[in-house]
Amino acid sequence: MNLTPEFTLEKVRAQFNALHQSYNDLPVTFFDGPGGSQVPESVLEAMVSYLSHYNSNLGAPYFSSQVTTDLVTQARQACQSLLNAPTSDSIIFGANMTTLTFSLSRAISRDWQAGDEVIVTALDHYANVSSWQQAAHDKQASVKVAQINEQDGSLDVEHLLSLVSTKTRLIALTLASNTTGSIVDVAPVIEAAKQVGARVYIDAVHYAPHHLIDVQALDCDFLVCSAYKFFGPHIGIAYMHPKWVQTLQPYKVEPAPELGPARFETGTQSFEALAGLVATIDYLAQWGEGGESLRTRLEQSFAIYNQHESQLSAYFLAKLGSLPQAKLYGRDYADSSARTPTFALTFERLTPTEVAKALGELNICLGAGHFYALGLVRQLGLEDGVVRIGMMHYNTKQEIDRLFEALTELLER
Numbered sequence: 001m002n003l004t005p006e007f008t009l010e011k012v013r014a015q016f017n018a019l020h021q022s023y024n025d026l027p028v029t030f031f032d033g034p035g036g037s038q039v040p041e042s043v044l045e046a047m048v049s050y051l052s053h054y055n056s057n058l059g060a061p062y063f064s065s066q067v068t069t070d071l072v073t074q075a076r077q078a079c080q081s082l083l084n085a086p087t088s089d090s091i092i093f094g095a096n097m098t099t100l101t102f103s104l105s106r107a108i109s110r111d112w113q114a115g116d117e118v119i120v121t122a123l124d125h126y127a128n129v130s131s132w133q134q135a136a137h138d139k140q141a142s143v144k145v146a147q148i149n150e151q152d153g154s155l156d157v158e159h160l161l162s163l164v165s166t167k168t169r170l171i172a173l174t175l176a177s178n179t180t181g182s183i184v185d186v187a188p189v190i191e192a193a194k195q196v197g198a199r200v201y202i203d204a205v206h207y208a209p210h211h212l213i214d215v216q217a218l219d220c221d222f223l224v225c226s227a228y229k230f231f232g233p234h235i236g237i238a239y240m241h242p243k244w245v246q247t248l249q250p251y252k253v254e255p256a257p258e259l260g261p262a263r264f265e266t267g268t269q270s271f272e273a274l275a276g277l278v279a280t281i282d283y284l285a286q287w288g289e290g291g292e293s294l295r296t297r298l299e300q301s302f303a304i305y306n307q308h309e310s311q312l313s314a315y316f317l318a319k320l321g322s323l324p325q326a327k328l329y330g331r332d333y334a335d336s337s338a339r340t341p342t343f344a345l346t347f348e349r350l351t352p353t354e355v356a357k358a359l360g361e362l363n364i365c366l367g368a369g370h371f372y373a374l375g376l377v378r379q380l381g382l383e384d385g386v387v388r389i390g391m392m393h394y395n396t397k398q399e400i401d402r403l404f405e406a407l408t409e410l411l412e413r
């Protein structure tokens with residue numbers, strides 16, 4: 001007997017109290033998923049349950065400490081399934097992607113020397129740029145920047161490949177732009193990095209809520225994401241290839257563990273966030289019929305999210321076609337393998353901030369600015385940044401209608 005519920009938007013949305021609230025007597029519509037997604041009740045319950053019964057530290061001889069120790073193991077295993085990591089020992093937790101990246105960059109760059117080169121991209125969030133610029137500066141290594149294709153806000157992969165040389169020590173790049181939504185084909189970059197013995201550090205923060213990650217298929221050295229972008233609490237997750245887990249030398253407090261992922265984790269983790277993270281991955285997998293395997297259930301569930309998100313993108317783009325005052329920076333087609341449902345726009349007459357503020361007064365929640373994609377806004381000469389409309393699988397066509405009604409009214413005012 002198949003007990004898996006069939007995916008419907010009503011069933012999805014029923015799990016999020018945040019989506020049903022009104023504020024100042026107006027309904028709320030969240031289009032700021034790339035800034036942080038809403039959180040289902042099951043995740044909140046897991047966090048409250050941990051804090052109200054088991055709050056403790058690791059390694060003490062009583063029940064709640066044992067539960068906490070088991071929780072860390074469980075969280076690493078759940079993330080192993082989420083990322084298809086070869087072992088749960090290749091999963092490292094930290095405060096968020098930025099903090100993890102700064103910390104890992106110290107260990108990764110320890111043996112860099114003057115003359116070495118690092119490649120970053122103009123498409124990336126600066127968490128995956130500044131950390132490498134500063135690590136390179138400390139070692140007198142130089143940094144090269146791969147440009148974007150200006151006509152569709154995607155990464156110019158050819159340009160990136162032209163920068164790779166035997167001096168390249170690391171390539172840091174994103175799997176998807178948090179601003180234009182464009183997905184990057186990282187396979188040729190990873191291939192080129194292997195040819196010259198460079199390491200690859202992937203930012204999957206924006207990609208993770210939309211597509212299921214497979215670090216073994218990617219064959220990357222490092223990959224980072226952040227659970228608050230995929231319906232979970234604030235916690236960063238790093239995958240590190242097993243060969244680096246054993247051999248990199250992190251900066252650590254004595255007497256930190258000598259082996260395994262805990263070597264890279266400083267201080268006490270947010271155990272309540274780990275409890276929430278396990279529940280988040282269960283939430284993500286809920287539409288799968290794959291029986292015992294969490295990974296299979298995730299694969300099936302993500303196939304459904306991809307289908308729905310493609311429909312949202314197609315609907316959004318069709319509506320955008322009838323709004324001549326808007327300019328899109330990004331791919332103008334809906335295919336979910338090429339873009340996430342995240343759209344960067346500017347408007348005639350109104351600045352991005354003015355548009356976002358006017359919509360915010362209607363509880364249509366979205367942001368304006370550079371979103372730390374500094375290379376992108378600089379290359380495109382967008383001093384005021386863009387308006388970003390970022391949809392998640394809980395968004396509906398009715399919400400898109402509400403957005404376009406408000407935009408039309410605003411632009412015709």
Ligand SMILES: Cc1ncc(COP(=O)(O)O)c(C=O)c1O
Pocket residue numbers: 034035096097098099125127128174176177178203205206225226236
């Ligand atoms: C693509 C991307 N990378 C990195 C980050 C930084 O993530 P965190 O807030 O976990 O440090 C963000 C946050 O917005 C992001 O969108």
